[in-house]
Amino acid sequence: MRVDVLTLFPEMFTGVFGSSILGKAQEKGLVSLKAINFRDYSESKHGTVDDTPYGGGGGMVLKPEPIFRAVEALLNEQAAHSSQGEPGQCLSGPKRPPRVILLCPQGESFTQAKAEELAREDHLIMICGHYEGYDERIREHLVTDEISVGDYVLTGGELPAMVVTDSVVRLLPGVLGNETSAVTDSFSTGLLEYPHYTRPVEYQGWKVPDILLSGHHSNIEAWRRKEALRRTWERRPDLLDKLELTKQDKQWLAEIQTAEGQKPKA
Structure with missing residues (x-):
């Protein structure tokens, strides 16, 4: 380019x-x-x-x-x-x-x-x-x-x-060291990005979520998707109106809203 x-x-x-x-x-x-x-x-x-x-x-x-x-x-x-x-x-x-x-x-x-x-x-x-x-x-x-x-x-x-x-x-092939970085960025998927953690496992009493240490990749991906939904709903709920949610997304979103004391949307 x-x-x-x-x-x-x-x-x-x-x-x-x-x-x-x-x-x-x-x-x-x-x-x-x-x-x-x-x-x-x-x-x-x-x-x-x-x-x-x-x-x-x-x-x-x-x-x-x-x-x-x-x-x-x-x-x-x-x-x-x-x-x-x-x-x-x-x-x-x-x-x-x-x-x-x-x-x-x-x-x-x-x-x-x-x-x-x-x-x-x-x-x-x-x-x-x-x-x-x-x-x-x-x-x-x-x-x-x-x-x-x-x-x-x-x-x-x-x-x-x-x-x-x-x-x-930064979106051009080969520019970023990790080619998946741009794909999972906030807004690229329609959602805000999920939380990230790195070493140490515990800092001042704050721990990395156990699921990220499990090595179970499918569970980790599910956790990341749910956390991306949570963050988007909390900070930019307007983005959800533009997104085609899966049945699983809707279920997770209902759980998030219920936990926060808000009535889930139909």
Whole structure:
């Protein structure tokens, strides 16, 4: 996969893209991560990328030309690499056009399902805005997706771009040391994740549940499923409305609700 981030502050991404899981994924050749200053694509001698809005109003608006030129340059660059098969290119060219993602408060809420969808792509281009907003022609004629990481406003799209990148890249095959980790994550199964324990068996009088020490794998899996249901019901019961529960799930959920003194749902 290739991820290109268009930003006015590429230096913000140096530590994030070069460290931890993202850094290791790049070292393995599983992903290419790059932050590009779209000010470089301004034709103004002062590198202007914004202007006052037509019709008046406060703030500045990002101009369309630098963004369009930056995306076009990335597409031309990738096409050239794909056709030439340059030595040292560890990643093959994209089989599909890239997804061009606008990070903005007006976008669809970012979810694990969206991360899994984007992880199946070959090339992602993310656009980080600043100031009051974007020229509407960027939305209408360039981007394929608009994503929001929450119902709040930040100073720019850089932090959301980092969040989306991290969430997507960790789902790529070979990125995580344990391939089952991403599969059992909270939200990937539709439920919050079950509790985890490790050594020591007892700490300050608090013990690891006996069933996890039993070595009986089917019983352990059943316990984990029930605990995932319990945690989801306690913390995010809204998720259960979206999930197709098995007969066993419903029985466990009824037991959990009864134990908590709440009447089980029919």
